Amino acid sequence: MQVKEQSFMLESPMPAHKANHTKDSLRREALRLFVAFGYNAVSMRDIAAAVGVRQSAIYNHFRSKQDILVELMQSHMETVLAAWQETLPKDGDAAAQAEAFIRFHITYHMDHPEDVFLAYMELRSLEPDRKPAILELRDQYETVLRDILARGRESGQLHIIDPATQARALLAMLTGVTGWFREGGRLSREEIIECYAQTALQSVGLTHVQGG
Amino acid sequence: MQVKEQSFMLESPMPAHKANHTKDSLRREALRLFVAFGYNAVSMRDIAAAVGVRQSAIYNHFRSKQDILVELMQSHMETVLAAWQETLPKDGDAAAQAEAFIRFHITYHMDHPEDVFLAYMELRSLEPDRKPAILELRDQYETVLRDILARGRESGQLHIIDPATQARALLAMLTGVTGWFREGGRLSREEIIECYAQTALQSVGLTHVQGG
Amino acid sequence: MQVKEQSFMLESPMPAHKANHTKDSLRREALRLFVAFGYNAVSMRDIAAAVGVRQSAIYNHFRSKQDILVELMQSHMETVLAAWQETLPKDGDAAAQAEAFIRFHITYHMDHPEDVFLAYMELRSLEPDRKPAILELRDQYETVLRDILARGRESGQLHIIDPATQARALLAMLTGVTGWFREGGRLSREEIIECYAQTALQSVGLTHVQGG
Amino acid sequence: MQVKEQSFMLESPMPAHKANHTKDSLRREALRLFVAFGYNAVSMRDIAAAVGVRQSAIYNHFRSKQDILVELMQSHMETVLAAWQETLPKDGDAAAQAEAFIRFHITYHMDHPEDVFLAYMELRSLEPDRKPAILELRDQYETVLRDILARGRESGQLHIIDPATQARALLAMLTGVTGWFREGGRLSREEIIECYAQTALQSVGLTHVQGG
DNA sequence: AATGAATGAGAATTCATTCAT
DNA sequence: CATGAATGAATTCTCATTCAT
Numbered sequence: 001m002q003v004k005e006q007s008f009m010l011e012s013p014m015p016a017h018k019a020n021h022t023k024d025s026l027r028r029e030a031l032r033l034f035v036a037f038g039y040n041a042v043s044m045r046d047i048a049a050a051v052g053v054r055q056s057a058i059y060n061h062f063r064s065k066q067d068i069l070v071e072l073m074q075s076h077m078e079t080v081l082a083a084w085q086e087t088l089p090k091d092g093d094a095a096a097q098a099e100a101f102i103r104f105h106i107t108y109h110m111d112h113p114e115d116v117f118l119a120y121m122e123l124r125s126l127e128p129d130r131k132p133a134i135l136e137l138r139d140q141y142e143t144v145l146r147d148i149l150a151r152g153r154e155s156g157q158l159h160i161i162d163p164a165t166q167a168r169a170l171l172a173m174l175t176g177v178t179g180w181f182r183e184g185g186r187l188s189r190e191e192i193i194e195c196y197a198q199t200a201l202q203s204v205g206l207t208h209v210q211g212g
Numbered sequence: 213m214q215v216k217e218q219s220f221m222l223e224s225p226m227p228a229h230k231a232n233h234t235k236d237s238l239r240r241e242a243l244r245l246f247v248a249f250g251y252n253a254v255s256m257r258d259i260a261a262a263v264g265v266r267q268s269a270i271y272n273h274f275r276s277k278q279d280i281l282v283e284l285m286q287s288h289m290e291t292v293l294a295a296w297q298e299t300l301p302k303d304g305d306a307a308a309q310a311e312a313f314i315r316f317h318i319t320y321h322m323d324h325p326e327d328v329f330l331a332y333m334e335l336r337s338l339e340p341d342r343k344p345a346i347l348e349l350r351d352q353y354e355t356v357l358r359d360i361l362a363r364g365r366e367s368g369q370l371h372i373i374d375p376a377t378q379a380r381a382l383l384a385m386l387t388g389v390t391g392w393f394r395e396g397g398r399l400s401r402e403e404i405i406e407c408y409a410q411t412a413l414q415s416v417g418l419t420h421v422q423g424g
Numbered sequence: 425m426q427v428k429e430q431s432f433m434l435e436s437p438m439p440a441h442k443a444n445h446t447k448d449s450l451r452r453e454a455l456r457l458f459v460a461f462g463y464n465a466v467s468m469r470d471i472a473a474a475v476g477v478r479q480s481a482i483y484n485h486f487r488s489k490q491d492i493l494v495e496l497m498q499s500h501m502e503t504v505l506a507a508w509q510e511t512l513p514k515d516g517d518a519a520a521q522a523e524a525f526i527r528f529h530i531t532y533h534m535d536h537p538e539d540v541f542l543a544y545m546e547l548r549s550l551e552p553d554r555k556p557a558i559l560e561l562r563d564q565y566e567t568v569l570r571d572i573l574a575r576g577r578e579s580g581q582l583h584i585i586d587p588a589t590q591a592r593a594l595l596a597m598l599t600g601v602t603g604w605f606r607e608g609g610r611l612s613r614e615e616i617i618e619c620y621a622q623t624a625l626q627s628v629g630l631t632h633v634q635g636g
Numbered sequence: 637m638q639v640k641e642q643s644f645m646l647e648s649p650m651p652a653h654k655a656n657h658t659k660d661s662l663r664r665e666a667l668r669l670f671v672a673f674g675y676n677a678v679s680m681r682d683i684a685a686a687v688g689v690r691q692s693a694i695y696n697h698f699r700s701k702q703d704i705l706v707e708l709m710q711s712h713m714e715t716v717l718a719a720w721q722e723t724l725p726k727d728g729d730a731a732a733q734a735e736a737f738i739r740f741h742i743t744y745h746m747d748h749p750e751d752v753f754l755a756y757m758e759l760r761s762l763e764p765d766r767k768p769a770i771l772e773l774r775d776q777y778e779t780v781l782r783d784i785l786a787r788g789r790e791s792g793q794l795h796i797i798d799p800a801t802q803a804r805a806l807l808a809m810l811t812g813v814t815g816w817f818r819e820g821g822r823l824s825r826e827e828i829i830e831c832y833a834q835t836a837l838q839s840v841g842l843t844h845v846q847g848g
Numbered sequence: 849a850a851t852g853a854a855t856g857a858g859a860a861t862t863c864a865t866t867c868a869t
Numbered sequence: 870c871a872t873g874a875a876t877g878a879a880t881t882c883t884c885a886t887t888c889a890t
Contacts, residue, residue: 022853038336040252044881056883057854065881121333124250159414161407162399169411172388173381180380187374195373199381202371203415234870256864268866269871277864446849462760464676468885480887481850489885545757548674583838585831586823592816593809593835600808611798619797623805626795627839658874680860692862693875701860 023061025051030068035114039069039125069122070130076115077137083108084144094152095206101145102200105174106193113178120175142167149204159205170200235273237263242280247326251281251337281334282342288327289349295320296356306364307418313357314412317386318405325390332387354379361416371417382412447485449475454492459538463493463549493546494554500539501561507532508568518576519630525569526624529598530617537602544599566591573628583629594624659697661687666704671750675705675761705758706766712751713773719744720780730788731842737781738836741810742829749814756811778803785840795841806836 029050033042044065048055062068087104089096109116119138126134146167152158160166174196181192201207241262245254256277260267274280299316301308321328331350338346358379364370372378386408393404413419453474457466468489472479486492511528513520533540543562550558570591576582584590598620605616625631665686669678680701684691698704723740725732745752755774762770782803788794796802810832817828837843 036336038250038252040250041337043879045879053853054855055881056856059882060853124248125253159410159419161410162403165399165404165407166411168392169385169388169408172391173385173415176381176384179384187377191374192377195377196381198371198373199378199415202417203385203411205414207371255862257862265870266872267864268873271865272870460760462674462676464674465761467883469883477849478851479885480852483886484849548672549677583834583843585834586827589823589828589831590835593812593832596812596815597805597809597839600805603808604804611801615798616801619801620805622795622797623802623839626841627809627835629838631795679858681858689874690876691860692877695861696874 022051022053022057026053026058026061026068027072031072031114031118034069034072034122035117039065039122066127066130069118069125070134072115073119073122073126073134074137076112076119077134077141079115080108081137081140084141093157094148094155095157097148098152098158098204098206099197099201101148102170102174102197103193105145105171106177106196106200109175109177110181110189110193113181116175117178120178142171145170152204157206166204170203173203174200234263234265234269238265238270238273238280239284243284243326243330246281246284246334247329251334278339278342281330281337282346284327285331285334285338285346286349288324288331289346289353291327292320293349293352296353305369306360306367307369309360310364310370310416310418311409311413313360314382314386315405315409317357317383318389318408318412321386321389322393322401322405325393328387329390332390354383357382364416369418378416382415385415386412446475446477446481450477450482450485450492451496455496455538455542458493458496458546459541463489463546490551490554493542493549494558496539497543497546497550497558498561500536500543501558501565503539504532505561505564508565517581518572518579519581521572522576522582522628522630523621523625525572526594526598526621527617529569529595530601530620530624533599533601534605534613534617537605540599541602544602566595569594576628581630590628594627597627598624658687658689658693662689662694662697662704663708667708667750667754670705670708670758671753675701675758702763702766705754705761706770708751709755709758709762709770710773712748712755713770713777715751716744717773717776720777729793730784730791731793733784734788734794734840734842735833735837737784738806738810738833739829741781741807742813742832742836745811745813746817746825746829749817752811753814756814778807781806788840793842802840806839809839810836 026047030042030047033046033050037046044055044058047068048058058068062071084101084104087100089100092100119134123131123134123138146163149158149160149163149167153160153163177192177196183189187195238259242254242259245258245262256267256270259280260270270280274283296313296316299312301312304312331346335343335346335350358375361370361372361375361379361382365372365375389404389408395401399407450471454466454471457470457474461470468479468482471492472482482492486495508525508528511524513524516524543558547555547558547562570587573582573584573587573591573594577584577587601616601620607613611619662683666678666683669682669686673682680691680694683704684694694704698707720737720740723736725736728736755770759767759770759774782799785794785796785799785803785806789796789799813828813832819825823831
């Protein structure tokens with residue numbers, strides 16, 4: 001990356017006391033930069049500069065650059081899983097649950113595009129010992145959809161060949177939104193959700209679509 | 213990355229006879245490493261070591277690290293486009309063309325997972341002046357599908373809300389195979405192709421599926 | 425060094441009651457660590473962690489890291505000199521004094537191996553303005569032995585070529601114990617003292633040895 | 637340490653070709669600096685500056701700072717052992733061998749004070765996995781003397797209580813020369829050797845001393 | 849007396865690239 | 870065509886120290 005940060009450039013030294021939100025700022029800016037340029041292309045200096053702090057200050061809040069990444073990914077995945085737990089319709093049949101999941105997934109992703117993008121793109125940047133924990137969480141989420149598809153297949157409500165494969169295909173498709181969606185484009189948020197929902201539902205053999 | 217290679221370590225300098233395929237080896241290993249670890253995480257030394265040559269030797273074949281990336285991406289995209297040109301059924305209707313494209317796309321991706329993955333994941337690593345040329349090629353490909361979907365929508369053969377959005381959704385889904393497919397898994401190549409084909413075709417409102 | 429200690433890791437801040445012996449703990453742990461790893465290899469954080477306190481707390485007790493070192497060295501050397509003053513046989517002849525010194529020296533060193541080791545090994549780590557004071561103390565001690573040897577040479581009781589050189593040789597030999605002695609080894613404390621005493625006394629031409 | 641090294645300060649870029657003696661210079665300067673300031677107090681920049689090269693150039697010759705240290709220590713110890721093998725009188729009795737060893741040891745140490753000092757003072761700076769190899773070499777050397785003393789004790793030629801302890805005591809004493817000897821001092825090289833030899837020989841109960 | 853947050857300097861090491869051989 | 874040596878810039882991280890609370 002590019003921006004220079006040097007002592008004689010910093011004008012407002014910022015009272016520092018009470019500035020405990022530094023860790024939050026670091027998280028936020030790190031996420032933004034990792035998404036924009038990739039984990040490896042972003043330096044600790046870049047992150048510090050974005051927050052208005054020196055490089056070394058980061059180490060008062062995170063043990064390492066890798067720790068920032070892990071913390072971002074982990075908290076994101078745990079949040080998604082928790083959010084789905086609150087959303088899932090306990091009593092619905094497989095078709096209803098599939099639709100619920102698809103709508104939840106798209107909506108959540110459009111609301112948190114950066115978290116999703118990071119968790120998806122930077123798995124490679126995880127060090128070997130940190131990877132399993134994250135993959136475990138990702139698998140939990142994939143399993144949710146796989147199980148719904150499997151039940152829908154057994155009940156005959158869904159046209160599905162292989163639940164595992166199709167779950168992955170669906171997630172890849174839906175996750176793709178984060179790659180290009182920007183507020184204020186040709187289509188509104190709702191239109192995109194509808195479009196993706198129809199595509200996804202059709203892909204598992206559901207044709208009836210009713211806007212959320 | 214990891215491997216160490218330094219002058220005082222290498223004993224056998226390798227006879228170099230018929231070593232003019234070095235450039236090919238470099239391309240192949242660079243692709244493999246970029247895919248496995250990411251462009252930024254791979255050093256020229258890593259690439260050289262994988263080929264059994266010193267870093268400086270790379271510069272006899274490529275002007276820079278960025279040039280390797282660009283060359284890999286560009287040749288891949290041109291190859292895909294050329295391959296589709298040879299495959300496309302000139303006289304088919306939109307439904308037939310959609311099915312043809314979908315099958316072509318999945319098949320090609322399963323045959324060249326690394327090229328596809330690279331072109332998809334490392335767009336961010338392109339330097340600003342190299343990016344437009346690659347994006348232009350990618351758009352050409354996306355346009356192929358978008359146009360097919362648009363024609364299918366007009367002809368009423370496909371159930372589609374927005375061709376542009378749905379084209380992206382489809383491509384994201386299909387491209388996803390490269391993320392996890394490994395020869396010798398639970399499902400055979402053909403089964404996966406069938407499964408993806410059905411999912412994709414259903415997603416645009418086509419239900420009749422006949423194995424390739 | 426190794427141990428990590430950071431704010432977000434420490435849960436129990438420790439009641440701090442009667443914690444005014446902190447300075448003593450700091451001295452003790454600093455000594456231990458300096459001896460084990462060397463002054464430069466030990467960080468203020470290491471010392472603080474060993475005591476169960478934060479780095480910044482150290483500065484309530486010492487002005488700087490260098491100050492800890494100087495204080496440790498200085499108090500050790502003053503203690504040795506004072507201890508010898510209490511031990512020296514005022515009226516003995518050179519031979520008796522030599523034996524007394526040798527026994528005192530070995531015994532003291534075996535009782536305070538870390539202080540001795542530090543004073544010997546970390547002279548290099550003293551900043552230029554702090555060095556002279558310490559060297560002055562060390563020379564006082566060396567002079568004690570040199571003078572005894574010189575008198576013994578004049579009186580003909582000792583076989584000595586050059587008192588200054590031989591004093592250094594003797595001190596180096598005797599100081600060496602601290603390098604390897606560990607309580608509970610093959611030989612007892614007393615056996616080692618006897619062994620060193622005999623070696624040292626023989627080295628100056630005294631053969632009569634009588635256990636302490 | 638102190639000296640600044642920056643691009644605009646370097647006047648003579650030095651033709652570089654044929655300058656393969658860089659590694660030797662690095663070894664020499666590293667040794668000098670490690671001895672003068674201690675391993676931890678010397679930076680790679682210091683070493684590079686002393687040789688007239690950039691920091692990064694060092695890594696063309698050594699894998700790490702630790703590697704420089706290990707290489708210096710190892711080659712020194714192997715050289716000493718080899719030198720003693722050439723010196724040792726195969727047929728002499730224990731007393732002759734003891735004298736031969738003592739004279740060899742002092743002489744070698746006065747000729748290579750820096751190597752000896754480094755090997756003695758910086759054992760602590762070895763990383764845990766590099767330590768055993770060096771200690772093994774040191775023990776080989778110590779064993780040489782211990783065996784001679786043991787034989788001398790059995791034959792009754794030497795007055796010795798415990799060969800192992802006394803070997804260590806002797807080596808510590810003799811090694812001490814490197815701590816303070818500087819060419820051109822009050823005593824000549826030969827005088828110091830004689831003085832140390834007498835002290836050492838007396839210490840094992842040998843009185844007859846004949847200058848080399 | 850202790851802490852958490854901040855800092856500037858500097859540590860070792862890696863990187864892409866150049867160039868004479 | 871390949872190499873070893875060199876380089877300057879940049880990397881992550883550690884350090885001793887300060888200071889408001």
